[in-house]
Amino acid sequence: MTPRKVLLLGNSYSAAPRVALRNDPGRWPGLQVTVLAMPGNMLAALALEEGRLVPRGDDARYSMGYYNDMTELALAGFDAFAVIGGLSFYTLLPLQNTHRSPDFPSVMRGEACQLISTGLMDAMIRQHMTISAALCTIRLLAGLGQGPVLFMDSLFPSADCWQDGERFDPYIAMAERGDAAAFHARYLRILHEALGSDATYLPQPVQTIVEEVFTAPEWIRGSLRMQPRRDVPHEKTDFGHANPAYGALQVDLIASALAGL
Template identity: 25%
Template sequence: MTKLCMIGNSHVAAMRLAWDKVAPQHPEIDAVIYGAHAKNLVTASVAADSSLRCEGPPFWTFKAGDAPNRAREIALRDFDVAVIVGCDFGPSCVFRTYRRYHFSGLKGRRRQSLTRDMFLRAMMQIINESAAMVLARMIRESAGLPVYLVPTPLPAENGYLDREKANMEPYQAALDAGDGDALMSLYKEGCDRLANRGFNVIAQHESTQASPISSLQSYSDNSVRLRADDDMPHPENDYFHMNEDYGAIMWGRVIETVTSGRA
């Protein structure tokens, strides 16, 4: 049996909602899911016994068939593998870079032109400073666990039609300029660099994508925020959180990856 520790911010809600249905099909996986705001995760500390301790509000904890609970610490040595969900890591990192910079391989003009290598380095800095990577380094250094990363999803299709949503601007700009494929190629190159450092990325499943830079709307509809047994529906103009159908598909990919030891 593989003892799996899953830690995430609001994006872990899709995984949590799906787990009660997925768990009975996978008795070989004993998973505990922990949820917290990303800003609380980056302020967590590691004790001498390799427990990850929350300095802010306690973690939400979920286990299949049990009522939600709260915990101040995660006993990392009780687990075989750690999976980090969301926490500011994903394709959003390359689009955040694109909001500020441009290089000669792109069509859309951004604020400052860089070489491709400099653009890639700027993106990697954003990735390395994300809550996901802060947490991943902390877990590996303190407990020696293999760490896998589940990125935040691509925004849902309808987001590209909403010109009032500020955080959709770089995605819409990439679509308008035809830069989506080039940006996703850079993001995948960044994921390869993480894999070379031992942090494997479990990529969004292709079946959930409407295009290389968008998720199918059906996987975003009826998504919820992580609030334990008091889940709150996302507003219609939240295009970045996914529902339990998405979570079930990603669980399949997570289980296949961690049990085979590859990404």
């Protein structure tokens, strides 16, 4: 299809493409993108009423108004949808900190852990995905039958994340054990099953990835907060959000994917 009017829905990870679209609109001629940004898992609080997205509850209503200057959004006229964030490989980390199944590389080498079945590990990942804001939003949009739905999950943590050991040491340890790439492959397999025909998955651009499960720091340094009225940089210790240069790659992927449908 020729990409025309697209609704991009996301959480804080939508800030990068939003700024990229604002800064260089001529890069995507003919692509009209409306961004609906909600913090955290707030996208899951949106409901569909007579062709309009409306917030459920006071918190969601406030967030929709503050971040988007609207309290409802009519979906008529949109040709396609893109969901960014609302699900992250990084958030699966607690599932395997102590409990692993026999197919983990570290377990196959004989490292000690609390052993669980492969089926149980898959079921825990699947449940995590099923209740995520991303999957809830995708199911809502796919049910419209109005146009294709694309999905981009959160990017890998920066390779600089070792500077925040309190938060990222378990992730680094997973990579050093040799489990991270295999666990991510498992995550992707289950994600494709969960998405089914509801959405097309767009993976993180390969040129931004280093050491299999980290993002090259130049795509994260200079990231901006999801602040609708002015550009507010993240702290230098934020190793999880992308900058506008990465956001431009995301919009490139969306435009390319839609052009190929």
